[in-house]
Amino acid sequence: MARSLVDLLTMHATHQPDRTAYRYLATGDCDGEIQEISYARLAVRSRAVAAWLQERGLAGSRAMLLYPPGLEFVCGYLGCLAAGVVAVPGVPPQGRSHNHRALTRMKRLIADADAKVILGGREVIAALGETAEHLPELDEITCVVTEDIPDEAAASWREPDLADDSVAFLQYTSGSTSAPRGVVVTHGNLTDNERIIAARMGHTPDVIAAHDGEMFVSWLPVYHDMGLIGPVLNTVYLGVTATLFSPLHFLQRPDRWLTAISRYRPHTSGGPNFAYELALKHATPELLDGLDLGSWKVAFNGAEPVRAATLRRFAETFAPAGFRREALYPCYGLAEATLLVTGGTVGAPPVLHGGNGHGNGEVDRGGNAEGHGGRNEDVAAVGCGRPADGVTLVIADPELRRERPEGEVGEIWVQGASVARGYWRNALATREHFRATLPGHEGRFLRTGDLGFLRDGELFVTGRLKDLMVVDGRNHYPQDLELSAETAHPALRPGCTAAFCVDSGVEGEQPVLVAELAPDAVGEAEQVTDLIRAAIGEAHGLSVHDVVLVDPGTIPKTSSGKIQRHASRAAYLDGALRVVGAAVGG
Structure with a gap:
């Protein structure tokens, strides 16, 4: 039985070595330069990185990952997992106007994580060398361009002794001037959340076969939990193919996202609500005429408030291109729970509640809030789905710490194997957020800081207890x-x-x-x-x-x-x- 993503990568490299794991659209365009990596090649490259780390006695230490968008990040990340090294995804400097901010954040992350090595792309590592005077921390840290590690190094790789509670990576969530806060995600957290994603999004063997293994298209940043845990790591979990491209290329031309979906015909793709709004702004008649979105079964929407008006307009606008309203998939998650907590029902339209956005009225699964005609549905609350098997979700009074009845708004509390261990070297915040207890329930809960209510098992997120x-x-x-x-x-x-x-x-x-x-x-x-x-x-x-x-x-x-x-x-x-x-x- 596979204990980790490292085991699963080994299995896929053995049984389907030639299958494409990832393709990367270097320019964001389907007719531009395309880079591909097979499972066999991915295993070699990740083991080469892992062996390099092992030979320097870095197992158990932290490695900061600073890569531009591309396949090398995936090799570096999986290389850390294969070495028993704790990966710390970071945001590299991105242009002159961002250098100061990026460097300030890097300083804090390097110090907080106590990183011993920086893995990155050639240009990023060179840029770090040029800014060494602003980063004296680098004097004590080894920086390596992982592309320069030879394939031959993979031969000396030693399989690490990984357990469910072994730390896989730190997902940092802090703002640019706030104290860094790294979520400690274990290998057990990862495998459980990948199970949840596959189950809630319908990634069954039959569906995978029907799509010929083409399951994801994603432009999401890989150093954030939605882009990493979802499209990137669920690909390795399942042994399927994902098409990736840069967030910058998406922002420059949002039509590239839908064009890639039309070209590669994946089952699953998505992003925050604003991504759907950007796509709508660029929905020209010429674009619609050239699209075929009929294969898109899960259009996930999360990470920020999901808006009924956006869902309606997107479904109506792209219906001529084969998009079906039933593909819209509102969901809810957070880094502290690895990623996904609740998700919609595949093949069913989004669940709306009320016509005024305040929880009044009846839950409606057909699109209109009861008692409201026309476009009043646009102000209805949008359901973010139901918890997966193994996830306990309750609505609690944040002050009294007692469960609230169905329909009442309170703080969303979560329990399950996907809930992370806590915050890195921050016992006080860990105790406050990850150690809550609730009368009538066994075990400890994660306090999400988000507000919502349950209606017929469906979660509706209404706001934030915290100020994020x-x-x-x-x-x-x-x-x-x-x-x-x-x-x-x-x-x-x-x-x-x-x-x-x-x-x-x-x-x-x-x-x-x-x-x-x-x-x-x-x-x-x-x-x-x-x-x-x-x-x-x-x-x-x-x-x-x-x-x-x-x-x-x-x-x-x-x-x-x-x-x-x-x-x-x-x-x-x-x-x-x-x-x-x-x-x-x-």
């Missing part, structure tokens, strides 16, 4: 944005800024900044607003929906002086802020 902001599929901490805003101009009062997200409609969740302005700077309000926008854009790559400058003492705070972001958001939406300057933009 998700914009265009990326996580941002409000403290990070607030700090960037406050340093934009001396007239902004330190500790008197609130950042939060609002639903901007088609664009989804977008950031708003409310900042207290010194009274003698009211005449500079327009300039200050522009500087805040520029600072947020430069530091975080975000376009701010609204900047509101208010009188001193306006932003709600707790008795201990902490910003009350939820109260600030409510005051903003109610128009109750004492505004001295405001600007609205897209």
Whole structure:
């Protein structure tokens, strides 16, 4: 019986050595350069990397992975697993405007993970050498271009002694100025969540055969849990084929995603809600005429709020290309549970609840909220599916720590073999989030920090207990944005800024900044607003929906002086802020 993905890769390399494991569209285009790697070749390359790590006595230590999009990341990641080394996926510097942010984050991750080696692509490793003066940490760390490790090294690979509780990798979730927080994912967590993904998304032997092994197309970043655990690792788990390309190539031309699906005809592909909106913006008649999306059975949608309007418009727009509404697959997951927690029913349309988005009305599996005609379904709550076998999900009162009845909103708590061990070297946060107990239930629960309710077994996610902001599929901490805003101009009062997200409609969740302005700077309000926008854009790559400058003492705070972001958001939406300057933009 396979104990790990390492065992499964060995099995696939033995029984189907010539099958393509991954193909990579180097330009994002199906008619451009295409790189492929078979299971036999993947096994050789991962074992070569593993042997290099083993020969240097690095088993049990941490290796930071800094790769551009491509197949080499997969070889490096699986090489770490095959060596018993803990992989730490990281984001490499991506252009000059991102260098400072990337380097700052790398410093924190290197220090927190206590990384002993950096594995990366040739250009990334060369770039690190050029910035060594800014990264003195590199003096004590070995950097290696894994492409330069010869195939012959694989001959000296020794199979590691891996158990379910052996640590596979650290998935970091922190913001750019927050303390890093690495989720400790074990080999047992990985194999269990791959089982869940396969079961919930219908990746059965018969389905695999019907698709001739073509199961995934993905542009998702491989250093994030959705892109890694889903399309990349489920491919190895199943022994199938995935087509990958760069997130940048998707953002440049979203039509590439649908063109690749039409060309390779996978069973499963998806992304956050914003990806479907981008695809809709580029849905020209010419594109639709050339697409065949009939093979696409699971169009997963997660990582940020799933919007009923997006689902409807996507299904209607791409129906002429063979896309079926029943393929839409809202889901819910988080890195602390490895990835997937709940998912829809394959072949059934999404479950909607109510016509006002507040949980009123009846659950409807056909698309319209009962009692509401026309497009009122667009504001209905979207169900994110049901837990898989082996996953216990309850809705708990976050203060009383008791289970809430069906239909009542509370914090989502999760239990199962996919729940990670905890946070790396952070006992306090681990105890707070991973060790919750609940009367009437045995064992410990993961407190997700997300709010939701259950109706007929279906999970509806309604918001966040925590302040984490998700914009265009990326996580941002409000403290990070607030700090960037406050340093934009001396007239902004330190500790008197609130950042939060609002639903901007088609664009989804977008950031708003409310900042207290010194009274003698009211005449500079327009300039200050522009500087805040520029600072947020430069530091975080975000376009701010609204900047509101208010009188001193306006932003709600707790008795201990902490910003009350939820109260600030409510005051903003109610128009109750004492505004001295405001600007609205897209």
